[in-house]
Amino acid sequence: MTVDPADPVVHAAWYRLAELVDGYTDLTTAVTQRARRLPPRRSPPMTYGSPRKESTTNSTTPP
Structure with a gap:
């Protein structure tokens, strides 16, 4: 420890x-005794940028 405890x-x-x-x-x-309430959850923040591309191929059928 670098600081004296006193x-x-x-x-x-x-x-x-x-x-x-x-x-x-x-x-x-x-909170557990329900004497106080927590604020409601907020939705997650939006992400910016291009959305992910979904795959258009079906992996269960042969090409």
């Missing part, structure tokens, strides 16, 4: 991590 920067990082864990735990508990 360094205030390390303490601040661990404190922030603990806040994130607490917040995530509270959110997941509320």
Whole structure:
């Protein structure tokens, strides 16, 4: 480790991590108890460019 564990920067990082864990735990508990709802899923983003060409040959019949 390159930073001394007693360094205030390390303490601040661990404190922030603990806040994130607490917040995530509270959110997941509320969602599972149906006290909070997540936003609806959005459709996947559109892709740009030319569409893929579909094969016009039928592989089950001989040429």
